[in-house]
Amino acid sequence: MTDLEEYVPAPRPESAAVLTRKLVRNYGPTVALAGIDLEVERGEIYGFLGPNGAGKSTLIRVLCTLLRPSAGTASVAGYDVADHPKEVRVRIGVALQEAALDPRQTGRELLALQGRLYGLRPAEIRRRLDAVLDLVDVGHAIDRRIGTYSGGMKRRLDLAAALVHNPEVLFLDEPTTGLDPESRARVWAEVDRLNTELGITIFLTTQYLEEADALASRVGIIAGGRLVAEGPPEVLKRSVGADLIVAEVGGSDPTALARLNQLGVVDSVTMEHGRVVVSTSDGPAALASVVAQLGRTRLEVHTLAVRTPTLDDVFRELTGSHLETAVADR
Amino acid sequence: MSTTTTVAIRGREAGFLRDVRSVAARALRQIPREPASVLPAVFVPAFFYTTNLGAFENLARGAPGFSYKAFLLPMAIAFAVTGMSRAPTLVTDIQDGYFDRLCMTPVRRLALLLGLMAADVVVIVALCLPVLAIGFGIGVRFATGGAGVLAFVGFSALWGLAFTGFPYAVALKTGSPAAVSASFVIFFPLFFLSDAVVPKQVLTGWFSTIATYNPVTYLLAALRALISGGWEAKVLVEGLAALAGIGTLSMTLALLALRGRIRRGA
Numbered sequence: 001m002t003d004l005e006e007y008v009p010a011p012r013p014e015s016a017a018v019l020t021r022k023l024v025r026n027y028g029p030t031v032a033l034a035g036i037d038l039e040v041e042r043g044e045i046y047g048f049l050g051p052n053g054a055g056k057s058t059l060i061r062v063l064c065t066l067l068r069p070s071a072g073t074a075s076v077a078g079y080d081v082a083d084h085p086k087e088v089r090v091r092i093g094v095a096l097q098e099a100a101l102d103p104r105q106t107g108r109e110l111l112a113l114q115g116r117l118y119g120l121r122p123a124e125i126r127r128r129l130d131a132v133l134d135l136v137d138v139g140h141a142i143d144r145r146i147g148t149y150s151g152g153m154k155r156r157l158d159l160a161a162a163l164v165h166n167p168e169v170l171f172l173d174e175p176t177t178g179l180d181p182e183s184r185a186r187v188w189a190e191v192d193r194l195n196t197e198l199g200i201t202i203f204l205t206t207q208y209l210e211e212a213d214a215l216a217s218r219v220g221i222i223a224g225g226r227l228v229a230e231g232p233p234e235v236l237k238r239s240v241g242a243d244l245i246v247a248e249v250g251g252s253d254p255t256a257l258a259r260l261n262q263l264g265v266v267d268s269v270t271m272e273h274g275r276v277v278v279s280t281s282d283g284p285a286a287l288a289s290v291v292a293q294l295g296r297t298r299l300e301v302h303t304l305a306v307r308t309p310t311l312d313d314v315f316r317e318l319t320g321s322h323l324e325t326a327v328a329d330r
Numbered sequence: 331m332s333t334t335t336t337v338a339i340r341g342r343e344a345g346f347l348r349d350v351r352s353v354a355a356r357a358l359r360q361i362p363r364e365p366a367s368v369l370p371a372v373f374v375p376a377f378f379y380t381t382n383l384g385a386f387e388n389l390a391r392g393a394p395g396f397s398y399k400a401f402l403l404p405m406a407i408a409f410a411v412t413g414m415s416r417a418p419t420l421v422t423d424i425q426d427g428y429f430d431r432l433c434m435t436p437v438r439r440l441a442l443l444l445g446l447m448a449a450d451v452v453v454i455v456a457l458c459l460p461v462l463a464i465g466f467g468i469g470v471r472f473a474t475g476g477a478g479v480l481a482f483v484g485f486s487a488l489w490g491l492a493f494t495g496f497p498y499a500v501a502l503k504t505g506s507p508a509a510v511s512a513s514f515v516i517f518f519p520l521f522f523l524s525d526a527v528v529p530k531q532v533l534t535g536w537f538s539t540i541a542t543y544n545p546v547t548y549l550l551a552a553l554r555a556l557i558s559g560g561w562e563a564k565v566l567v568e569g570l571a572a573l574a575g576i577g578t579l580s581m582t583l584a585l586l587a588l589r590g591r592i593r594r595g596a
Contacts, residue, residue, distance in 0.1 A: 061595055064434050065433075065434065066430060066433060066434060066595045067595040068593070086343065086436055089341075089434060089435060089436045090340070090341040090342055090343065090436050091341070092434070094431070094434050096427055096430060096431070098427050099427075100426065100427035100428050100430050100431040101426065101428060101431075102356075102423065102426065102428045103426065104360050104363055104364070105356065105359070105360075109356070109359065113352060113356055114435070116344060116348065116352040117344060117349065117352055117432070117435040117436065117437045118341035118342065118344070118435060118436065119341060119342035119343055119344035119345070119348075119436065120339060120341070124339045127339065128339055145363075161431070165339070165340065165341030166338050166339055166340055166341065167341070
C-alpha cells in the first residue's frame with residue numbers, strides 16, 4: 001500500500017473546503033473578481049469554467065494565498081486566506097496554469113525540495129517520493145533535469161509536486177491546457193482517482209467544456225469576474241431546456257424568431273452566426289412543428305439536429321456568447 | 331466494528347533555519363550546472379590584478395616598504411566578490427512561475443531571500459581562494475598571519491554579502507534579467523572613485539574628496555591593513571562601519587522589494 005493510499009483527510013465537517021463571501025479582487029482600476037460567493041464541500045470536485053481573463057486564475061491565486069482579497073472573505077480548509085495564510089498553505093496543493101517548475105533541477109530534486117519546504121523529514125520524503133513517482137511515471141527521467149521533459153511530463157511532475165505533502169484541497173488551474181488528447185486523458189483519470197480513492201477535494205479551473213462535464217460534480221461559470229451560474233452539470237444543462245433543435249441556416253428573415261416563438265412547444269429561440277437554436281422540453285415531438293415553421297420563413301435550412309444541451313449552451317444562454325468564441329477572441 | 335487508521339504524512343512548517351538551508355542547498359546545487367555564472371568572477375579579477383601589476387608596479391618601486399602587489403590584492407578580491415549573487419536565478423524563478431510555487435508552500439518569505447544569500451556567501455568564500463592563491467604565488471604575505479588570512483576572507487565575504495542586496499532588490503522589483511545585469515554598474519562609481527588602484531595619499535582635488543567619503547575606501551583600507559599594517563583596530567572598525575552602512579542600505583532595499591513582490595502576488 002502506498003502512502004497516497006494511506007491518506008485519510010482530516011475530518012472537519014463544520015468547515016467547507018472552499019468558502020468565499022462577496023470576494024473582490026482589483027488590479028488598480030480593473031475589477032478581476034466582482035463579488036464571488038462560492039462554497040465547495042469537502043470531497044467534491046468543483047469545476048470553475050470560463051474563458052481566459054474571466055477571473056479564474058485570479059480566484060485561484062487568492063485562494064492559494066498568493067493574492068490578498070481587495071474586499072470580502074475567502075477561506076480554504078477552514079482557514080481565512082488573509083488572516084491565516086500559513087494554515088492554508090500547509091493544507092493545499094497547487095498546480096498552476098503553466099507548470100511552475102525549475103528546469104535546472106531534476107524531477108527528484110524538485111520533489112524532495114518540495115517535501116523539505118513542507119517540513120517532511122528525510123524518511124517521510126523518501127516514502128512520499130515512492131508514492132508520487134508512480135503518478136509522475138517518467139521512469140529514469142526523474143533523475144534528468146526538468147528542462148528536458150515534454151509538456152505532458154512537466155504537467156504530471158507539477159501535479160506530483162502538489163501532492164507530496166498530502167494536501168486536503170488540491171487546486172488545479174487549467175491542468176490540461178496545451179496537452180495532447182492522450183496526456184489529457186491521463187490527467188483526467190488521475191484527478192478522478194485522487195478524488196474517488198483518496199477523498200481529496202479538488203478545485204479545478206478549465207476552459208474546456210468537456211473537462212468540466214467529465215470531472216466536476218458541480219460547476220461554476222464565471223464571466224467578467226462574476227459567478228453567473230452554479231450547479232451540477234446536468235442541472236445547468238437542463239436549465240437551458242431538456243432538448244435543443246439546432247438548424248444551420250442561410251439567408252435572413254427578421255420575422256423568423258417571432259414565428260418560431262409562436263409555437264407552443266418552444267421555450268426559447270436564439271439565432272446567431274447562421275445558427276438557429278430552439279430550446280424545448282421535448283425535441284423529437286417539437287421537431288416537425290419547428291421544421292414546418294422554418295419552411296414558412298425565407299431562411300434556407302442546411303442542416304437540422306436534435307441534441308441535449310451542453311455547458312457551452314449554458315454559457316451562451318448566460319453571457320450571450322459561446323465559450324469557444326470568448327476564448328478565441330482573447 | 332474495528333477500523334485501522336494509518337497516520338498520514340502531512341505538511342507542516344519546516345522552521346526558519348531549515349527553510350534557509352533548503353533554499354541555499356538548491357542554489358548551490360545549481361552552480362556546477364551553470365559554471366558560466368561564476369567563472370568570470372575567477373578570470374576577471376585575475377586579469378585585472380595581473381595587468382595592473384604589469385602596468386603600474388614599476389611606478390611604485392621607489393617607495394620604501396611599499397608593496398604594490400599587496401596593495402592591489404584587495405582590489406582583485408573586490409572584483410571577485412562584488413555583485414556575485416544568485417539574483418539572476420531568482421529572476422528566472424520569477425519568470426518561470428517557480429517563485430509562485432515556493433510562495434505557496436509554508437516556507438518563510440525571508441528564507442527565500444536569506445537562503446540565496448547564504449549560498450552567495452559560500453560562493454564568495456570559494457572565489458576568494460584563487461585570488462589569494464595568485465597573491466601568495468607572487469609573494470604577498472600577511473603581516474597578521476593565518477588569523478589575518480581568515481579575517482581577510484571573512485571581511486571579503488561580508489563585503490560580498492553587503493553588496494548582494496542591490497541585485498536582489500532589482501531582481502525582486504523588476505523581475506528582469508537585463509535590469510539585474512545592469513545593477514552591476516552601481517559597483518563602478520563606488521569602486522573607481524576610491525583608492526582602489528593608487529594610494530589615497532597621491533589622489534588630488536575632487537577625486538580625493540570623493541574617495542574620502544566613499545565607503546569602499548575604508549573597506550579596502552581594512553583589507554590592506556590585514557595584509558601589510560597588522561591588527562589596526564581603528565582601520566578595521568572603520569571598515570566594518572562602512573560595511574554596515576552599505577549592507578544596511580542594500581538589505582533594506584532588498585527586503586522592501588521582497589515585501590512589494592509578495593504583496594503584488596509574486
